[in-house]
Amino acid sequence: MSTTQTSGIGLRPDKLVIQLTVIAVVMFGFGYALVPLYEAFCRVTGFGGKTDVIAEVEAQQAIALNRDVAVTFTSHSHTSLPWEFRPLTKGLDVKVGEVQDAYFYVKNYSNRPITGLSTFNVTPPRAGFHFKKTECFCFTQQVLQPGEEREMLVRFMLDSALPEDVHELTLSYTFFDNEKYAGK
Amino acid sequence: MSETAVAHGHDHHDHDHKPSGFFRRWCMSTNHKDIGTLYLIFSLTMLFVGGAMALVIRAELWQPGLQFVDPHFFNQMTTMHALIMVFGAVMPGFVGFANWMVPLMVGAPDMALPRMNNWSFWILPFAFTILIISFFVPGGAPAAGWTLYAPLTIQGGMSVDMAIVAIHMMGISSIMGAINIIVTTLNMRAPGMTLMKMPMFVWTWLITAFLLIAVMPVFAGAVTMLLTDRHFGTAFFNPAGGGDPVLYQHIFWFFGHPEVYIMILPAFGIISQIIPTFSRKPLFGYSSMVFATAAIAFLSFIVWAHHMFTVGMPLQGELFFMYATMLISVPTGVKLFNWVTTMWRGSMTFETPMLYAIGVVFLFTMGGLSGLMLAITPADFQYHDTYFVVAHFHYVLFAGAVMAMMGGAFFWLPKWTGHMYNETLGKIHFWLTTIFFNITFFPQHFLGLAGMPRRYADYPLQFTEFNQWSSFGAFGLGLSQLLFVYIVVSTVRGGKKATTEVWDNPEGLEWTVPSPAPFHTFDQPPVVR
Numbered sequence: 142m143s144t145t146q147t148s149g150i151g152l153r154p155d156k157l158v159i160q161l162t163v164i165a166v167v168m169f170g171f172g173y174a175l176v177p178l179y180e181a182f183c184r185v186t187g188f189g190g191k192t193d194v195i196a197e198v199e200a201q202q203a204i205a206l207n208r209d210v211a212v213t214f215t216s217h218s219h220t221s222l223p224w225e226f227r228p229l230t231k232g233l234d235v236k237v238g239e240v241q242d243a244y245f246y247v248k249n250y251s252n253r254p255i256t257g258l259s260t261f262n263v264t265p266p267r268a269g270f271h272f273k274k275t276e277c278f279c280f281t282q283q284v285l286q287p288g289e290e291r292e293m294l295v296r297f298m299l300d301s302a303l304p305e306d307v308h309e310l311t312l313s314y315t316f317f318d319n320e321k322y323a324g325k
Numbered sequence: 326m327s328e329t330a331v332a333h334g335h336d337h338h339d340h341d342h343k344p345s346g347f348f349r350r351w352c353m354s355t356n357h358k359d360i361g362t363l364y365l366i367f368s369l370t371m372l373f374v375g376g377a378m379a380l381v382i383r384a385e386l387w388q389p390g391l392q393f394v395d396p397h398f399f400n401q402m403t404t405m406h407a408l409i410m411v412f413g414a415v416m417p418g419f420v421g422f423a424n425w426m427v428p429l430m431v432g433a434p435d436m437a438l439p440r441m442n443n444w445s446f447w448i449l450p451f452a453f454t455i456l457i458i459s460f461f462v463p464g465g466a467p468a469a470g471w472t473l474y475a476p477l478t479i480q481g482g483m484s485v486d487m488a489i490v491a492i493h494m495m496g497i498s499s500i501m502g503a504i505n506i507i508v509t510t511l512n513m514r515a516p517g518m519t520l521m522k523m524p525m526f527v528w529t530w531l532i533t534a535f536l537l538i539a540v541m542p543v544f545a546g547a548v549t550m551l552l553t554d555r556h557f558g559t560a561f562f563n564p565a566g567g568g569d570p571v572l573y574q575h576i577f578w579f580f581g582h583p584e585v586y587i588m589i590l591p592a593f594g595i596i597s598q599i600i601p602t603f604s605r606k607p608l609f610g611y612s613s614m615v616f617a618t619a620a621i622a623f624l625s626f627i628v629w630a631h632h633m634f635t636v637g638m639p640l641q642g643e644l645f646f647m648y649a650t651m652l653i654s655v656p657t658g659v660k661l662f663n664w665v666t667t668m669w670r671g672s673m674t675f676e677t678p679m680l681y682a683i684g685v686v687f688l689f690t691m692g693g694l695s696g697l698m699l700a701i702t703p704a705d706f707q708y709h710d711t712y713f714v715v716a717h718f719h720y721v722l723f724a725g726a727v728m729a730m731m732g733g734a735f736f737w738l739p740k741w742t743g744h745m746y747n748e749t750l751g752k753i754h755f756w757l758t759t760i761f762f763n764i765t766f767f768p769q770h771f772l773g774l775a776g777m778p779r780r781y782a783d784y785p786l787q788f789t790e791f792n793q794w795s796s797f798g799a800f801g802l803g804l805s806q807l808l809f810v811y812i813v814v815s816t817v818r819g820g821k822k823a824t825t826e827v828w829d830n831p832e833g834l835e836w837t838v839p840s841p842a843p844f845h846t847f848d849q850p851p852v853v854r
């Protein structure tokens with residue numbers, strides 16, 4: 142197959158070809174490995190405004206500090222989803238360490254049952270990590286029957302490590318049509 | 326680089342044992358020179374296909390409002406123009422140069438894996454046929470930009486799938502080509518040709534080949550994830566299923582930034598061959614050139630998010646990617662100064678290849694400077710996705726990569742064809758290209774700074790004048806390339822006989838074989854001292 146010559150670094154060509162092919166295959170895998178790596182990176186650093194989850198008991202035990210943060214709630218429903226989705230609680234003044242509830246309203250305007258899933262995000266992103274939820278509708282798929290409406294709860298607290306200069310933050314939700322993934 | 330001398334007395338016979346018949350000669354070829362020629366012809370063809378699309382874009386942008394095409398077709402044009410230029414013109418073009426020149430430069434009789442070489446070329450016409458047919462499926466060709474950002478590409482018709490298949494095919498082709506180049510340079514060098522005696526072009530290609538093997542598979546992975554998001558119920562990038570669109574951008578640019586260096590390092594190599602020849606001095610700072618190239622390649626892996634400053638990264642991320650990006654200008658600067666120093670006090674002459682080399686050094690530097698402006702994070706919030714970015718990457722990609730290939734073509738054409746090209750026409754081509762290039766792209770800096778976004782078929786009235794300059798220049802630039810074809814074809818057909826050396830005392834093994842280079846060279850390895 143190959144014409145070998147005397148000089149070079151002395152590796153047998155077929156061995157080199159195999160090694161290089163292995164690198165290529167590994168790098169293909171690396172592309173996929175970036176998915177969990179990115180997840181982990183965001184979880185550890187709070188990058189991208191990802192929020193954190195804690196257990197109810199743990200939250201109840203936290204000590205409330207005398208530090209007010211204005212939390213605003215916004216929500217959208219993606220254009221492909223014929224739902225109304227808006228915050229009932231527009232905003233709250235929250236003390237750091239105090240457990241609070243916020244409510245959202247959602248209604249299915251179509252004439253078919255639809256599964257939706259909501260994503261969320263905190264701005265400024267560096268605050269996301271300190272936004273701890275104990276309960277949220279965003280963790281699970283929501284099925285709404287035709288015309289069904291629902292109130293949904295988010296229970297959360299801000300932990301005491303929230304950066305000092307954060308005085309206000311926004312929690313934003315977007316509902317997406319999850320039909321394609323329903324039952325998964 | 327030290328002097329290379331060659332033991333003469335190898336094949337000077339006239340009968341080349343070329344395979345007979347068109348099909349056997351070209352479609353079944355395993356000869357590095359024939360395959361190099363095929364790559365170069367393919368690249369030039371794609372340059373015209375992609376160029377025609379650019380002219381549709383510029384025609385539409387001659388005036389505000391919609392004149393010729395609807396916005397959806399306009400978006401197909403920008404997307405396909407970029408895909409064809411990047412994967413069809415620039416990358417295969419450089420592989421063509423590598424095929425022709427790497428064996429000649431290291432004193433090898435052929436590429437290490439000739440059969441694989443044939444496959445890596447012949448995949449390409451099929452890949453691009455699939456890509457181009459996508460114009461004719463319902464919904465038309467992909468229109469989401471060459472970056473194929475999710476979630477937009479999770480929607481979209483069948484053409485996106487065709488583009489994905491085409492990308493897989495060209496990825497396989499590039500990886501096979503890269504493996505071939507690495508094995509050839511590492512295993513097939515003539516006795517005495519140590520790594521640090523290799524011509525710069527071989528070095529830059531060796532490093533490029535490693536970049537290709539490292540990042541083409543990552544891109545293949547990204548588009549595979551897109552494909553499964555589209556059809557097989559995964560949700561890597563689709564927020565509706567819990568995926569993250571920003572993740573796509575990270576994966577894409579992890580490939581994308583090294584990719585831009587894949588497109589420029591071989592150009593650096595060509596320039597590093599041309600400048601010493603016409604300065605009649607050895608390349609200044611050879612080993613620093615090698616290390617600078619390696620440093621650029623390494624750094625290219627840690628700067629990708631400078632394409633994503635506006636996605637909402639934490640401050641630390643913005644700062645890291647800003648400084649890392651600026652760091653690249655250090656090794657790049659080393660290269661520029663070495664070229665200039667090579668010319669310094671040389672007995673320079675200005676044949677067409679040299680004009681191209683100097684043009685590339687000058688214009689690429691301008692592109693590098695606008696790159697530095699873009700690397701300043703707070704400034705990029707203003708410049709991102711404007712025509713300023715378009716100006717930047719055309720300075721580095723057209724004036725850098727494509728013009729380096731044109732210079733390289735004039736430089737080696739006598740060796741390839743055995744004839745001298747017409748010097749006057751060559752020079753005219755250089756000046757036409759350079760002038761029209763600047764008329765086309767310089768005003769785009771101003772458009773970008775004034776806030777004209779890229780990838781729109783229409784624009785507000787105040788941008789008209791600069792756009793008209795740009796469109797005028799683009800048509801001039803496009804037409805000038807017909808002259809290139811004319812020069813190349815007439816040089817193939819005939820012209821003054823080229824000598825073995827072609828130029829004045831050039832350095833390198835390729836100038837020790839007769840012109841035109843016979844079908845088989847270095848059957849007996851030359852001795853390099």
Ligand code: HEM
Pocket residue numbers: 472585586588589631632650651653654657692693694695696697699700701705708709710714717718721722725726
């Ligand atoms: C000193 C070196 C360079 C620096 C500092 C630099 C910096 C940048 C930055 C910051 C951007 C992002 C701009 C934005 O989207 O807002 C960019 C875009 C780009 N650069 Fe460079 N660059 C450099 C060299 C190059 C080279 C050598 C090439 C290719 C040969 C290149 C090709 C591109 C391309 C194609 C894009 C646009 C990609 C797209 O959005 O479609 N750059 N550059």
Ligand SMILES: [Cu+2]
Pocket residue numbers: 581582585628629631632
């Ligand atoms: Cu980049």
